[in-house]
Amino acid sequence: MRSLRSAQTLAFRSLSSVRPLHGAVPPAAAGARSCASLVPPPRLPPPSSRIVPPGVAGAVSFSLTFATLAAAEAKAKERPPTDLLPQNVVLYQYQACPFCNKVRAFLDYHDIPYKVVEVNPLSKKEIKWSDYKKVPILTVDGEQLVDSSDIINILQRRIRPDDDLTNEDEAKWRRWVDEHLVHILSPNIYRTTSEALESFDYISKHGNLIKSQLCSVYPSVNPFISYFEFRGNFSFTERFAVKYAGAAAMYMVSKKLKKKYNITDERASLYEAANTWVEALDGRDFLGGSKPNLADLAVFGVLRPIRYLRSGKDMVENTKIGDWYQRMEDAVGEPSRIQE
Known part of the structure; x- marks a missing residue:
């Protein structure tokens, strides 16, 4: 999942940033092929003179990693489990219509892939097949859903069946x-x-x-x-x-x-x-x-x-x-x- 990969990447960066506390040599000083690799690395003080004890450094490392993961999780898209992810989603819309944008915001946030069909507001030929003559119309694995709020309610129940919609x-x-x-x-x-x-x-x-x-x-x-x-x-x-x-x-x-x-x-x-x-x-x-x-x-x-x-x-x-x-x-x- 994209959110998990993002969290793992941020966690790795966080761990990398605290490694010098344990005495590890930063990658750039360990032989990176760049101009910076020609500069001698600064001399570290002997272990006995280091200000941060190893136990404290470990605690800092854990705290930073936990905070980074929490921040990544808070900003990550909420993609549904793979077995609940709709496979064929098509949105019939007007691009600037606020109700269509409501549906798109839901799909984008939940990282649900979807195709778009822009409807001609005069002929509406793109939705001739439907008895419903307004937009948005969303087809999900062949099923037609209409009305922006109803579309979102139905999708929410499908991808988050354990969530309560009675708030x-x-x-x-x-x-x-x-x-x-x-x-x-x-x-x-x-x-x-x-x-x-x-x-x-x-x-x-x-x-x-x-x-x-x-x-x-x-x-x-x-x-x-x-x-x-x-x-x-x-x-x-x-x-x-x-x-x-x-x-x-x-x-x-x-x-x-x-x-x-x-x-x-x-x-x-x-x-x-x-x-x-x-x-x-x-x-x-x-x-x-x-x-x-x-x-x-x-x-x-x-x-x-x-x-x-x-x-x-x-x-x-x-x-x-x-x-x-x-x-x-x-x-x-x-x-x-x-x-x-």
């Missing part, structure tokens, strides 16, 4: 993500015309969230959205026009979403949500304690698409959520997505 605090914050946090995001990333332009430019390169939102809020604009599907057939002037028309459209969408969810000040709502989450941590590294739980992964997942947009940068600069977010980035690590 009320965890469940409360997962509901808060679905019912409150996600609705604050779009009004923030399209808050002004300049932010709408930045977001449109970024997300149009990373997924279909814009088009899916337009379809859901303004179904009558489908012909307008189809014009966004340029792939090099348009002139520079046409592309420029499409980019700015898209930004303007999303700016209007954000105003409608703001009214729908009764948001008066977008940034204030975002900052309040971030601070509310930090308060829920109550000084812990994660809501789950020393390791992320499902609520941590849900908050991280829905915030990930905006983190490096202006709204996400403002959130980190004006609240205390940044440290937690960085810990989550470290814990989730590299995507376990299978590149095709």
Whole structure:
């Protein structure tokens, strides 16, 4: 397992760092083929004059090794046992959709390999086979799972059958993500015309969230959205026009979403949500304690698409959520997505 190998490597480094206490010669001084090997090693004092007794050195070595292993374990991905690891996982998604990002955060953290199928939000031809016409859809060894929270619940029971899913605090914050946090995001990333332009430019390169939102809020604009599907057939002037028309459209969408969810000040709502989450941590590294739980992964997942947009940068600069977010980035690590 990757986490075990990482822990073993860190433990070896820790042991290597304390060997001089026992009088062993460092590898570089023992004949490494480099310029450093030409420099005579410093003379060590005789054993009787050493400050650290062997017993104390052994205790230090053990303590350092234990601490290193503990730190590695705290940051390691939580990959399930081999016999419980799904073998064929496919995620049907919009890349920038917060609900799809929730599922990806779970898969990445648990190091579950998965393939991705990007769904066209207009034709949805990639999911014609399914009666469910929303994303995310996850197929696991041929079985279809739908709805982000249900997908995660089912997967969690499969890979951690002994874990308890009835933690009320965890469940409360997962509901808060679905019912409150996600609705604050779009009004923030399209808050002004300049932010709408930045977001449109970024997300149009990373997924279909814009088009899916337009379809859901303004179904009558489908012909307008189809014009966004340029792939090099348009002139520079046409592309420029499409980019700015898209930004303007999303700016209007954000105003409608703001009214729908009764948001008066977008940034204030975002900052309040971030601070509310930090308060829920109550000084812990994660809501789950020393390791992320499902609520941590849900908050991280829905915030990930905006983190490096202006709204996400403002959130980190004006609240205390940044440290937690960085810990989550470290814990989730590299995507376990299978590149095709």
